[in-house]
Amino acid sequence: MRDFVQNFPLFSIVGCLLSSSTSSLLKGRAAKWVNTILIMLVGAMSLCVMIYCLKNGPFVYIMGHVPAPWGNEVRGGVLEGGMGLFFSSIMLLSMMGGRKKILEEIEDTKQNLYYILVNLMLCSLIALVYTNDLFTAYVFVEINTISACGLIAIRQIGRTIEAAVRYMIMSLLGSGLFLVGVCMLYDLTGHLLMSNIKESVALLSASGEFREPLLITIAFITMGLAIKSALFPFHAWLPDAYGYSTISSAAILSSLVSKGYIFLLIKIIYRVIGFDIVHDSLLLNVVFGFSALGIIFGSVSAMKEDDIRRMVSYSSVAQIGYIYLGISLGTKEGMVAAVFQILAHAATKSMLFISAIGLTDASNTSRKFTDLTGSAYRNKIAGMGFAAGSLSMVGIPLFSGFISKLLFMRAAVNNYGKMMPTMIVLAISTILNAIYFMKTVVRIYSPERNLYEGREGFVKIHTKDQVFYTITVIIFIALNVALGLCSDPILDLISKGLDMFA
Amino acid sequence: MNSDSLFKRLLSWIRESSESFDEDMTIQDVDENERFGVVDKTTHAENLEMVRRKVYSEKENKSMRRMEALYRWFAVLFACFFTFVLIVTVSHMPKTGDINNPANNEVAERYIKEGLKETGATNIVAGMILDYRAFDTLGESHVLFVAAIVVTILLRLDKKEKDGINTSIIETIGEAEKDDKIFEPKNDTILQKVSLIFVPVIIIFGIYVILNGHLSPGGGFSGGAIIGAALIMYLNAFGFEKTGKFFNEKVYKTVCFSGLAFYALAKCYAFFCGANHLDSHISKGIAGHILSAGLILPLDIAVGCVVACTMYGFYAMFRKGGF
Numbered sequence: 001m002r003d004f005v006q007n008f009p010l011f012s013i014v015g016c017l018l019s020s021s022t023s024s025l026l027k028g029r030a031a032k033w034v035n036t037i038l039i040m041l042v043g044a045m046s047l048c049v050m051i052y053c054l055k056n057g058p059f060v061y062i063m064g065h066v067p068a069p070w071g072n073e074v075r076g077g078v079l080e081g082g083m084g085l086f087f088s089s090i091m092l093l094s095m096m097g098g099r100k101k102i103l104e105e106i107e108d109t110k111q112n113l114y115y116i117l118v119n120l121m122l123c124s125l126i127a128l129v130y131t132n133d134l135f136t137a138y139v140f141v142e143i144n145t146i147s148a149c150g151l152i153a154i155r156q157i158g159r160t161i162e163a164a165v166r167y168m169i170m171s172l173l174g175s176g177l178f179l180v181g182v183c184m185l186y187d188l189t190g191h192l193l194m195s196n197i198k199e200s201v202a203l204l205s206a207s208g209e210f211r212e213p214l215l216i217t218i219a220f221i222t223m224g225l226a227i228k229s230a231l232f233p234f235h236a237w238l239p240d241a242y243g244y245s246t247i248s249s250a251a252i253l254s255s256l257v258s259k260g261y262i263f264l265l266i267k268i269i270y271r272v273i274g275f276d277i278v279h280d281s282l283l284l285n286v287v288f289g290f291s292a293l294g295i296i297f298g299s300v301s302a303m304k305e306d307d308i309r310r311m312v313s314y315s316s317v318a319q320i321g322y323i324y325l326g327i328s329l330g331t332k333e334g335m336v337a338a339v340f341q342i343l344a345h346a347a348t349k350s351m352l353f354i355s356a357i358g359l360t361d362a363s364n365t366s367r368k369f370t371d372l373t374g375s376a377y378r379n380k381i382a383g384m385g386f387a388a389g390s391l392s393m394v395g396i397p398l399f400s401g402f403i404s405k406l407l408f409m410r411a412a413v414n415n416y417g418k419m420m421p422t423m424i425v426l427a428i429s430t431i432l433n434a435i436y437f438m439k440t441v442v443r444i445y446s447p448e449r450n451l452y453e454g455r456e457g458f459v460k461i462h463t464k465d466q467v468f469y470t471i472t473v474i475i476f477i478a479l480n481v482a483l484g485l486c487s488d489p490i491l492d493l494i495s496k497g498l499d500m501f502a
Numbered sequence: 503m504n505s506d507s508l509f510k511r512l513l514s515w516i517r518e519s520s521e522s523f524d525e526d527m528t529i530q531d532v533d534e535n536e537r538f539g540v541v542d543k544t545t546h547a548e549n550l551e552m553v554r555r556k557v558y559s560e561k562e563n564k565s566m567r568r569m570e571a572l573y574r575w576f577a578v579l580f581a582c583f584f585t586f587v588l589i590v591t592v593s594h595m596p597k598t599g600d601i602n603n604p605a606n607n608e609v610a611e612r613y614i615k616e617g618l619k620e621t622g623a624t625n626i627v628a629g630m631i632l633d634y635r636a637f638d639t640l641g642e643s644h645v646l647f648v649a650a651i652v653v654t655i656l657l658r659l660d661k662k663e664k665d666g667i668n669t670s671i672i673e674t675i676g677e678a679e680k681d682d683k684i685f686e687p688k689n690d691t692i693l694q695k696v697s698l699i700f701v702p703v704i705i706i707f708g709i710y711v712i713l714n715g716h717l718s719p720g721g722g723f724s725g726g727a728i729i730g731a732a733l734i735m736y737l738n739a740f741g742f743e744k745t746g747k748f749f750n751e752k753v754y755k756t757v758c759f760s761g762l763a764f765y766a767l768a769k770c771y772a773f774f775c776g777a778n779h780l781d782s783h784i785s786k787g788i789a790g791h792i793l794s795a796g797l798i799l800p801l802d803i804a805v806g807c808v809v810a811c812t813m814y815g816f817y818a819m820f821r822k823g824g825f
Contacts, residue, residue: 065776072637139641150652190604
């Protein structure tokens, strides 16, 4: 008999699946409550797993009565539990912040379908975090892809349909590449379980056998996951998908979906291929090039936008670039920085999206900058949230963005070859970030001087009309400041978790 | 009736997605005469031509032409490169069918040798997907579920009457029903007689395939698809009114829910027992009998129900946006 906590990964995954099929019978309001309770439960269970693993080390849990290479298996560790907790708390906040918009923008009869999609999305994220088997990972990648499409398309206007189609095509391309990679890996090693593949790959690389196919396999898997998480040349689907979907979807997609894939990639690098083998291949240099380009071009595209939500979306491209930059440095410090950036970006980007919707609501739902002048005075809490998020993105001390930039710099110093380019790219990107985010902050805090007097829709939104929204934004700001101020214990957890990975 | 509704929708999407296009790009209303016809071919071609001329014109849109040429060249180059890489990779892979291949290892060996003893299923494939690797299949059946949900989101029409904005995209269920009746064959005797004979046979065959999933090739996915096909055939012959008497939205939802929930709960119990080394009290029975192989048969039935309902649901959604 094993400790009861070890069952929690199974309970979270099956709980998500059960609640999603139950929600298909429920009305929208009931489905909402099921969803909220589910996210809280999953978060609590992930917290227990994390604490348990801190004390007792990682564990594997067989799914069925047959042990691992024959049956399925999940694995719990500090990083897995921590990620589960973080993903579910960000998801809860995103849902709370966008509640009003969900009611407005989605047909009444389809409200419960939205919550089904969110439940399944949570399920796939949790499964991607815990899985120890590549094919299980692929199955849940499929669920993730389809439910993400639904999350975009559920707000039925022309642009979201177009965005969903585009997302579907690109994302399926990514899934296909990932699947081809998994198949080739199976052909080369004869296993689907991560730890067994790692052993075989170590043998193969020592003997020098199958060198070219192995390299191509790693390249395919990396490329597939990079397409799905919108690394620079593959980011064309991103601005529309994030920019026009209902706001909770945008927050979830930008802060969780892409991060789930990146977490899977990190897991594959550590637990499937082996960090040393990835480090020796040239692949990291290619990823480095793409991410450096992405950081700059993402920011440049964001500068050109005249639409606040598309601007925030494009800044995601740059931030995803940072994460891949950390991975491609090929050192443990770089990996820690990348994982921290996952947390920092998830916390900040969802806050920016949630705040942006408050600002546009106070401006006749117009997203153009000319209409947003002074909107922070009309919706005070949204303005505060957006300002805090912008400061974090630019990298001002006290906020989470500062710590992640600091970590990248520190990691770059240890990598002789990539130090100069990393420093230059980070410097340029900081300036570009400052230009477009500060421009927006200045714009929303410029006094309007009765510019919009009498125009319809430009109303003052008081705190008492949006209690939940206010609480959400305050928690978001607190989370950001907490990540910025108490980064040491979190970094400690991350590096412990990465050690448990290997 | 609404012969160009699809086209109008397309047009309004395009217009919405780019404000810079011509404002006066409207299509004139259809004549009274064409109201009940199928889309007139010449009008359709004219409409398409107009869109091509004004929106995707290469003459009026110079940057587009340049992009197009560049895009084509890069596409060809990239495809050639990719093909080359794949061919080189495949030529370096282990040879197909070689006995010393890495894939011929202890994993496959145990499936073949111990499969019958450990799962109780004579069909090894069923034993693998529903017992050894049941977690993957649990995920896979929810892939089907989420696909059905997304199709529902896109196609189900809930609005009884037109109201407010966006009506150009969302047509009402009443309109869709009228649209559907144009194409619905009314009392086609040949079709009805043939399906009267065939539908029961097909359904029984589907049930056979499901129930024998653990004994012979077959199982929930394939059997469910056969039953779904029979339901669709019945619908085509007798129309929505008659099918609705035994298969409406309520039945669809209940069956889907109970299938998936049973699957998840049963497997949760089995996983829990297996991982904690408890006795699950699920008997494997005598191999080869219909009531054997533990959970595999009930799971096959659950999957079969879900698949049949999903097939029928997809068809109904695509046809008129509801049941």
